[in-house]
Amino acid sequence: MDEKTEELRDIFMEVSEEGTVTERQEAGRGSLAGDEAGETERVAAVVAEMRDRYEFATDLDDDALVRVVRGYYGGETDTAVADDLGVSRDTVIRARLDLHLVRERDLDAPFELAALRRLLGDGATVAEAADELGVSESTVRKYRRVVTARNEARRVSERFRSEFEDALGVISEDFTTEATEDGLEDATDGMETNVSF
Template sequence: MDEKTEDLRDLFIDVSGEERVTESQEDTRGSLADADETSVSERLSAVVSRMRERYEFRTDLDDEQLVAVVRGFYEGESDAALADRLDADEETAVRARLDLHLLREADDDVPFDVSAFRKRVVNDDATDADLAAEFGVEESTATHYRAVVEAQAAARRVSHRFQSEFEDVLTEAGLSTQHTAAIRESGLEEATEDIDSLDSDADISM
C-alpha cells in the first residue's frame, strides 16, 4: 500500500468510524454469548435443584459440579472423563450421574440375570452382600447395580421428566441430544418393562 492509498484509508476510517463500529459489534456478540452461557447454566442448575429437593443425592457435589456432570454426559464423555472434569474418583462421577437419572446402555451390561436382580431389589430386603452371593459377583458390583436399578425406577416414575428438561435446555442452546434421547427411549425399554412388571406384581400382592 503506497502512502497516498494509506492516507485515503485513514481518512475513510476517521469519517466512517467503521473500524470502531466493528470492534463494538464484536464486544456485543461476546456479551450475548456470555449471557447465553449464563442462562444455560442457570437453567440446568434449576433442574438440579429441583431434583435435590425431591431425592437424596449420594455425593457431596454441589449444584455447579452436578451441572458439569450433565454437560459432560450430553457431550458424550465417559464416566472416567466425568471424573476428570470433577477432579473426583470415577465412583463419585457414576453416583452423581445416576442421582441425575442420566443412564447409559452400558449400565445394563452385567454378568447376571438383570430381571431377577431387579426383582430382588424391588420386592425383597436383600442386602448388597446377599445379592453379591446370590448372583456370584463382587459386593461392589451388587452395590453399583442396585443404584442403577433405583435410578431407572426413579426416572420411570416421573416419566424421565428431568432428563427431558436437561435435553430441552441443551437443545435450545444448540447441543444435539438425539443420541442420548434414543438411548433413553430404546436402550432402557427392557428395564422399564421389567420394573413396570415388578410394580404390577407388588400391587397385586397388596
C-alpha cells in the first residue's frame, strides 16, 4: 500500500463505525444470469415488434417464436426446436428466417447468392431465376427466403438480431464479420478498384 492509500484508509477508519475497510460481497437478487422471465419478456417484445413490421411466413404464435429464438441462441438444431414445438423442421426454418436469424449453413447455396439477389431485384420470377441459375424452382424459393431475411436485416442494420442478443445476454461475433464482409462484397461487385497513389 502506498502512502496516499494508507492515509485514505486511516481517514476512513476514523470516520467509519465499521471495524474493517472491506465488506464481504454477495451476489444480489436479480442478477442477469437468473432472469429467464425477464429475458423471455424482452424477446417477446422484439418478436411482437417484428410481427407488426413484417409479414411472417408461418402461423406460429409469439410464444413459439420466442422458443425459436431461444433455440437458435442456445445452439439447438432446427429439428430439435421443431420436435419440441410439434411442428415441421421447415416451419422452424421459415420462422427463424422471419426473425432474421440466418445460420451460416443457410448461405451454402449451389450458386452465388448475390446472383439471386440481382435477379430478384431485376424482377425475375422464380422460374426465370431457376432457369438462369440452373437449379430447381424449389431451390430458388428456399434461398429467396434467405436473401429476403438478409435484405430485411440489413435495411434495419441487424437491429432485431442485436435486440435478441441484448435480451439474452449473448455476445455474438460468429455472423457479424461474415455478414459485413458479404455486404461489402455485394456493394462493390463490378466496381473498378484499381487505385494508385
